[in-house]
Amino acid sequence: MNCLENSERFFINGQWVLPSAPDEKSIINPATEEPCGHIALAQVQDVNRAVEAADAAFGAWSNTTCAERLEILGRIPSIYQRRAEEMAQAISLEMGAPITLARESQTTAGLAHIEETLNALRHYQFEECLDDILITHEPIGVAGLITPWNWPMNQIACKVMPALAAGCTVVLKPSEVAPLSAVIFTEILQEAGLPAGVYNMVQGEGTVAGDALARHSLVSVVSFTGSTQAGIAVAQAAAPTVKRVLQELGGKSANIIFPDTDFADAVERGAQECFGNSGQSCDAPTRMLVPHDLMEKAMEIAAKVAQSLRIGNPADSLTEIGPVVSSTQFNRIQTLIEKGTAQGAILAAGGVGRPAGLMQGYYVRPTVFGHVTPDMVIAQEEIFGPVLSIMGYADEDDAIRLANSTPYGLAAYVQSGSLERARRVARKLRAGTVTLNGAAWTVKAPFGGYGLSGNGRECSRFGIAEFLETKAIIGYGVDPQAH
Structure with missing residues (x-):
């Protein structure tokens, strides 16, 4: 798989870069219990570098128009489809999904979220007037995204795409257990031509890279999917900087x-x-x-x-x-x-x-x-x-x-x-x-939980909304020359 070439690198500021320190982890094929590759593990300084790149890119990306973002993000589906078989093979290898499931559910779920986010962006109302008040919904800032291994493309796509659609810049920390699919996804976004720093990806352990991402003062929102215990740790790490924390956690449905x-x-x-x-x-x-x-x-x-x-x-x-x-x-x-x-x-x-x-x-x-x-x-x-x-x-x-x-x-x-x-x-x-009564799964429905299952919602326009901040401009509709 050509993705292995980049599995021991991070994607920061538009380039594949070597880690700051030689630390790596074997990827274990769960069907054989044998290594099937390696990834580099990010240290705090690697996360800092990625966040700083995202912060530097935020000003320009957050000021793009909806049409401009649609033009760039709209290149992603065709590239993703071209690499769909490679994606399915990676998912099957890294987390043990039967290849038919990897093709027909795991990989297609990612594409479904990509396409639905683009559709939602085409119709999203970022501004509205209320009497003389202009209500604007503006990108919140740098988004730190921490994703799991069980549905890797579903969760990466339903976080990365809404964040980018909203006008945020991104640092993704995928699961270190099943990381190969994230490398392919990153190569897809690189080929789509996103401006440098808009999307960044670092591999690493949750207790090091994930913690550093949640704590970073330049990160405005953290979206995490994983266990309830890990979600609590992320929220605690994020608390001192009072950033928004979105959590999709455990279930017992x-x-x-x-x-x-x-x-x-x-x-x-x-x-x-x-x-x-x-x-x-x-x-x-x-x-x-x-x-x-x-x-x-x-x-x-x-x-x-x-x-x-x-x-x-x-x-x-x-x-x-x-x-x-x-x-x-x-x-x-x-x-x-x-x-x-x-x-x-x-x-x-x-x-x-x-x-x-x-x-x-x-x-x-x-x-x-x-x-x-x-x-x-x-x-x-x-x-x-x-x-x-x-x-x-x-x-x-x-x-x-x-x-x-x-x-x-x-x-x-x-x-x-x-x-x-x-x-x-x-x-x-x-x-x-x-x-x-067995109604079909759909990416149009908001997804998230009550109680220990977390907070916030993912998918479609509901996912975009979580990466926006609301501003009220009072007196916007009043012409001072009229007085």
Whole structure:
């Protein structure tokens, strides 16, 4: 892959540059547990250099017109499409996504955000008049963007593009676990011809590079996606400079299935969505809520889904579930599966250990627990692996209570044969996104959470708005010559 040439460099002020100190990290292929490349790790001085470049470029970029930004950013989609296969191969290699998923979901999600942001920018109202007041929405400043490994292009595109569209300049710190896709993305933006310093990228550890970015006095906004624990650390680092902090954090999303729907189909779809991307999606429907008297039926259906999935080599186009991303994740998932059993949940499928025949790679058995109660760890903690917890409820009010019984509130799902009921229940759920009856994912909807799932919203015009500051100019419409 030609991206490896730049994987040990940073992109600062329009050029690929060497790190200030020789420090690097191996990129581990989770399917083989062997290194597949290396990246340089940024030190504080590298982050400072990138932020200073972004700050120097901010004056000119923030004063471009919407049309000028559209002309430059509009070059990105065609270049991205040309390199789509290379992007998919990088994502599959670095984080273990099956190649079909990497092509059809991971890579295309990035393109969808790019195109939707451009569309939103074409129609965005940056100014409005209120009596004699001009309300302007102006770029906030340098944006520090810290992105995760589980949906690398989805998260990079839905942060970088809105920030640039708003008129901000950017320093991106992608995940050091899955960094190759970020190198390709950076090469795409370089080819698109963004002015020097408008977009910068440094690789590095969150505790060093991410912390330095969050603390920097010239950074006006930090957008972070990752664990709740890491999000708290970012917010604490940012607090002394009183910068805006946007966080898309963990989730423990409920999927309420009512008996008036096609129950078997709803359970099957819910299990498949939980296990997708090896369970490594923050909005995965990991808590399935079903009527008490349908618990055994739900366990049976979900277990069949778990047992039918093709698990194996991500490079095989027929593979449905690849490995989880790292040994750290694998071990954490194993521990939580053990806790589920120890606390009395009924194991319907899967369990600890690797799937049969897979002795190498961070492969996890798709696991289904039934009779899960709210006090259990697997009902409260984000597992971030292919583990489904099925919980029973008594009635509609009880289902809503259970759905809202965790400190998270990123997403929720409702399946009902009555649209009126689905709508009613959705309004009572404390979640940033509620999907009814299997409606399709869309980049037009704002994405973000309540509670420990974070704050702020991403996607489309909602994402652009987060990188803008509001100014009121009072008396703007009053001509002093008229007095």
